[in-house]
Every structure is written in C-alpha cells, then in structure tokens.
Amino acid sequence: MTNENTFPVSDNVVWHHATVTRARREAQNGHRGAIVWFTGLSGAGKSTLAHAVEEHLHQMGCRTFVLDGDNVRHGLCGDLGFSATDRVENIRRVGEVAKLFMEAGVIVLTAFISPFREDRNKVRAMVQPGEFVEIYCQCPVEVCEQRDTKGLYKKARAGEIGQFTGISSPYEAPDMPELAVNTSERSLQDCVQQVAAEVLRFTKARRL
16 A cells, blocks of 8 residues: 555554644744755765754754764664665655654754655655755765765775765756755855754744
8 A cells, every 4th residue: 555655554554643743842842843854975974064963953952863874774774785776765764764753843864875866855745845954965076085984985996885876876966955065165164054044944943
C-alpha cells in the first residue's frame, strides 16, 4: 500500500492523534519546527556548518537537533550502501525522521550529500511550504578534494571507492535553494550568520 506521494505505508495501521499537538509544542518552544537541509559535496562543510548553526540557535534558547550523514549510517541506515537505490532509501528514511522531529516542534538540521534533486524534492513534498529550508553548501570539487579530511577523494581517485559523488557519481546542485552559502570563500562565522538569519526568518523564533 502507498500514499499519494508513493511512499510505502504498512497495512492495517491508523494514525493516532496526540493531545499534545505540534502547535502547543511550538508555543512552548517559542519558535516553529522546521527542516533545515544542508546539501553539498563531501568536504563542502555541511556537518561543520550544521553543528555551528545548531550551537548558535541553542544558545538563543531554540530546540534543535542535527541529523548527520555519517552518524545516521551507524544505526538507522547502517544496512544501506552507496548505490543509487540505497542513496534514495537513505534520504527517504532521513526525511521521515526529520519530519517527526519537526512535528515535535524542533528545528532539525540535516547534513547529507543528498546528491539527487528528486530525492531532496521528495522530502520537501513531505511537509508544507516554508517548513523545508534547503541550504546549498557551495564549494568547488577541487577545494573539497584539497580538504579531504577523511581521505575519501584520494581513495575514489584510486578506484578504491565506487559511486563516489563528484568523482564517479554525479551531484545535482539545487535549482532554487532557500540559501546558497559559499563555504569555500566565506568564513565559518559568516556562513553561520547567513544560515541562522534564514532559519530564524522561517521559524519565527522570538528568543533573540
């Protein structure tokens, strides 16, 4: 059985409506929940920026959580590889988890390469307009490769890693992200200020 977005749904299940609603959680938090989706090549600074933005928002009193690509693959998506099919499923699962966090009134920041536009757009379609904030970490592959803190590009160039985004597998940049941040030229603090301002605009946080 599938729903209107063609996502799988188990048979014989009924949605249970809680008495503590999203609106009540958001009122308590002082801001709306949202999905802040960082996308970009490996080494573009997604995780670094997402955690720095979370620290900034946390110090303001916002309710936040970061879903990091590597961390998620230690558990929730530990059974998935990096084939095109597995990448699609990885992002689908992350999208569903992020939506649950958002329903809890949390500003959830996700840091995933998420190379395919279609997959990112499917997550966007899971929620209402204004609830999905796409942040494109814009950084040339040459700069990402120079950073290469994990040694992944070197392995990919040597043929030791197949289907590596930017080398042997494509990356599809967002057509119209809510924000594009040049992480190769701007300082981390500048990028944090850019992203935080955009997030606060969408979430209407009142704890400034």
